[in-house]
Amino acid sequence: MRMEQICIRLVKLDMLSSIRALNRFPSVIRWCGQRPSHRRASLCASDLMRTNSPSSLKPRGSVTLSSALCLRSRSGVNTCITAVRPPADGGPTRGFHTSGRLRALPAPLIWMVLKPLQKLMAIILGRSIRKWWLALPPNKKQLFREWTWRRRWHLVGAGAGLLLFVSLCLLTHLDESPVTGRTRLLVFSRESFMELAQVTAEAYMEEFKDSLIAPSDPRHQVVEQVVRILAERNQDIAEISAVPWTVHVVDGPTVNAFVLPNGNVFIFTGMLEAVADIHQLVFILGHEMAHALIGHAAEQASLSHVVELLSLILLTAIWAICPRDSFAVLGQWIQSKLVQFLFDRPFSRKLEAEADQVGLQLAAKACADVRSGPVFWQQMEIYDQLKGEPTIPEWLSTHPSHQNRVRQLDRLVPEALELRASCDCPALPKGDPRVIFHQTVKLLLDNAKKQEKITQDEKNEKERAGVMLPLPQSPPVLTQGSQPQRGGVLATSALLSK
Known part of the structure; x- marks a missing residue:
C-alpha cells in the first residue's frame, strides 16, 4: 500500500510540472483541466x-x-x-449537465512545448558521452577503438537501415499542394492545425480586444466585402469553400495582415492606409488567403520538425566531440545559424513566392486589376526608403525582396489576365497601373531635382554676392558718440543670414 501511495504522488508531481510548462498557453491549460485520465x-x-x-422511479424524499x-x-x-x-413534486432542483466534448492537444502545439526539452536532452547526452570518454583509461579507449573497428560493417548496416527507415517515413508523408499541385512533406495533418488555429485565434482576440473595429465601421465593411467576393469567386477550390471566413480589423499603424488556417482574417488599419486602391487590397487579401488554403503553416512546421529532429543528432555530436563547454556552445550557435540560413529562411521565401502566385490567381478570378499587384510592392519599397529602413540582403530575410517580387509578379501578370478574361469579368481600363506609377514617380523625381537645382542656384547667388562686398583693411575705430558703420564682414554675415 505504501508503494502505491508513492506512485500516486509521483504521477501528481508529473502532472503539475506539465501544467506549469504550459503556462504560456491559457486556453490549452483549460483543455488539460478537462481531459480525463485513462x-x-x-x-x-x-x-x-x-x-x-x-420502485426506483418513485420519489423518495427530496431526490x-x-x-x-x-x-x-x-x-x-x-x-x-x-x-x-x-423530485416530481416541483420542489427545488439542482441543475445537472454533462461536460462538453473534450479535445486533445494539437500535435504541433505538443511539439512546440517539447522542442526545448529535446534540445536539452541532446545536450545532456552529448556532454555525458564526452565525460565518459575522458574518464576512460587509455587501455580501455584502445579496446573500444578495436571493438568499433571489428564491428564497423555492423555499424554501417545499422546506420543504413536507420536511414532507410527515415526515408520510408518521409515518403509516406508526401502530399500534393492545392492549386499548384506541388509535392510537399506534411508530417502534421490539416485537422491538427485547425485546432491550433482556433487556439491562436482566441489568443489574438484576447490581445486585440481593445483595438478591434466595430463591424459597422466602413473600413470593416470594405474588408468583409472583399473577403466575401474572393470566397464566392473561388468556390471551385475545396479549401476555400469548406472554411467559414471571419474578418477582424485591428486599429493600429502596423502595415500587416494575416489569415489563420481556420478562416480568421486579421488586418491592421495601417495596411488599409498603405494600399492605393481596392485592387491592391484584393491582391493582398488573396495573398494571405493563399497561405491558409495551401496550408503553408503545416508545411513549414513539418519541415522544421524534420530538420530539428535530424539536427538533434548533430547537436549531440557537437557536445560529445568539443573538448570544452564553451566550444560546444559556439558550435551549437553555428549549427543553429546554418539551419536558419540554409533551410528555414529559403523555404519561407519559397512559400511567400508561391502565395504571391496563388494570390494573384484568386484576385484575377475576383475580377480585380491584377496589374496593381506589382505596383503595391514598388510602393512598399519607396515607403521603406522614405522611412530610412535599412536594406538587408534577401538571404537574411524570410521574405523575398521587393524588387524580386515585382519581377516575379510582372512575369505572372499575362497569365493572370488570361484567367481574368475567362471569368466573364468587365474590361480593364487601357491605362496600365504599372506604367502610370512609373510616370508618376519619374515626374516626382524630376520636380525634386528641379527644386534642388533652384535651391542650389539661390545659395550660389548669395555666396557670390557676399564675396563681391568690400572687406575692411583694418578694424574700424569708434570715436566717442559715433555710430558703428555696417559694412565689410558685418554686411556679409548679415546677407548670408537672410
Missing part, C-alpha cells in the same frame, strides 16, 4: 438494478437515485459519481 468505467450492479426497477458510475483507475483508486433525478 480509466475503466463500470456501472455498479446494485445501482443499475435499482435504476431499472419500478431519487437514478444511477451511479464507478471509475476504477489503474492505480486501484475507485471513484463513484452519482447522478440524481429531481
Whole structure:
C-alpha cells in the first residue's frame, strides 16, 4: 500500500510540472483541466438494478437515485459519481449537465512545448558521452577503438537501415499542394492545425480586444466585402469553400495582415492606409488567403520538425566531440545559424513566392486589376526608403525582396489576365497601373531635382554676392558718440543670414 501511495504522488508531481510548462498557453491549460485520465468505467450492479426497477422511479424524499458510475483507475483508486433525478413534486432542483466534448492537444502545439526539452536532452547526452570518454583509461579507449573497428560493417548496416527507415517515413508523408499541385512533406495533418488555429485565434482576440473595429465601421465593411467576393469567386477550390471566413480589423499603424488556417482574417488599419486602391487590397487579401488554403503553416512546421529532429543528432555530436563547454556552445550557435540560413529562411521565401502566385490567381478570378499587384510592392519599397529602413540582403530575410517580387509578379501578370478574361469579368481600363506609377514617380523625381537645382542656384547667388562686398583693411575705430558703420564682414554675415 505504501508503494502505491508513492506512485500516486509521483504521477501528481508529473502532472503539475506539465501544467506549469504550459503556462504560456491559457486556453490549452483549460483543455488539460478537462481531459480525463485513462480509466475503466463500470456501472455498479446494485445501482443499475435499482435504476431499472419500478420502485426506483418513485420519489423518495427530496431526490431519487437514478444511477451511479464507478471509475476504477489503474492505480486501484475507485471513484463513484452519482447522478440524481429531481423530485416530481416541483420542489427545488439542482441543475445537472454533462461536460462538453473534450479535445486533445494539437500535435504541433505538443511539439512546440517539447522542442526545448529535446534540445536539452541532446545536450545532456552529448556532454555525458564526452565525460565518459575522458574518464576512460587509455587501455580501455584502445579496446573500444578495436571493438568499433571489428564491428564497423555492423555499424554501417545499422546506420543504413536507420536511414532507410527515415526515408520510408518521409515518403509516406508526401502530399500534393492545392492549386499548384506541388509535392510537399506534411508530417502534421490539416485537422491538427485547425485546432491550433482556433487556439491562436482566441489568443489574438484576447490581445486585440481593445483595438478591434466595430463591424459597422466602413473600413470593416470594405474588408468583409472583399473577403466575401474572393470566397464566392473561388468556390471551385475545396479549401476555400469548406472554411467559414471571419474578418477582424485591428486599429493600429502596423502595415500587416494575416489569415489563420481556420478562416480568421486579421488586418491592421495601417495596411488599409498603405494600399492605393481596392485592387491592391484584393491582391493582398488573396495573398494571405493563399497561405491558409495551401496550408503553408503545416508545411513549414513539418519541415522544421524534420530538420530539428535530424539536427538533434548533430547537436549531440557537437557536445560529445568539443573538448570544452564553451566550444560546444559556439558550435551549437553555428549549427543553429546554418539551419536558419540554409533551410528555414529559403523555404519561407519559397512559400511567400508561391502565395504571391496563388494570390494573384484568386484576385484575377475576383475580377480585380491584377496589374496593381506589382505596383503595391514598388510602393512598399519607396515607403521603406522614405522611412530610412535599412536594406538587408534577401538571404537574411524570410521574405523575398521587393524588387524580386515585382519581377516575379510582372512575369505572372499575362497569365493572370488570361484567367481574368475567362471569368466573364468587365474590361480593364487601357491605362496600365504599372506604367502610370512609373510616370508618376519619374515626374516626382524630376520636380525634386528641379527644386534642388533652384535651391542650389539661390545659395550660389548669395555666396557670390557676399564675396563681391568690400572687406575692411583694418578694424574700424569708434570715436566717442559715433555710430558703428555696417559694412565689410558685418554686411556679409548679415546677407548670408537672410
